[in-house]
Amino acid sequence: MPRIELVFGTVTLSVDLRDTDSAGRIAAAAPFSARVRTWGDEVYFETPIDAESEEDARDVMTLGEVAFWLAGSCIKIGVGRTPVSRGDEIRLASAVNIWGDAEIDPAEMRNIAPGSKVRVSVRED
Numbered sequence: 001m002p003r004i005e006l007v008f009g010t011v012t013l014s015v016d017l018r019d020t021d022s023a024g025r026i027a028a029a030a031p032f033s034a035r036v037r038t039w040g041d042e043v044y045f046e047t048p049i050d051a052e053s054e055e056d057a058r059d060v061m062t063l064g065e066v067a068f069w070l071a072g073s074c075i076k077i078g079v080g081r082t083p084v085s086r087g088d089e090i091r092l093a094s095a096v097n098i099w100g101d102a103e104i105d106p107a108e109m110r111n112i113a114p115g116s117k118v119r120v121s122v123r124e125d
Helices: 021-029 106-110
Strands: 002-008 011-017 032-035 037-039 042-046 058-061 065-069 074-078 090-101 117-124
Touching: 002 021, 021 065, 021 090, 021 117, 032 042, 074 090
Parallel strands: none
Antiparallel strands: 002 011, 002 117, 011 090, 032 117, 037 042, 042 074, 058 090, 065 074, 065 090
């Protein structure tokens, strides 16, 4: 099964795809690049796709999940608290489709600077 690789300079995430429409759309659009933004302990960036809300869309995710934010057409990676979190949860601004899973080191992700470049590509294993 293909994976999506997200390369942020020296940090690389290999994302295992879930069987979702969002995952298929992201894989079909790759390769593409974007500029990173952050919001609290969330790293996100724009994509060239749109998607509909999936049945299990939600606004709270767990560490390791990779999401597509419907309201902004962005990939979101939550690594900790955001300004709207309650307690230690990873709460996003609004609903997202969870489309992949990755081993995420929060300390590495927190070092990714806003404005830096991310490259998204498909990797066949």
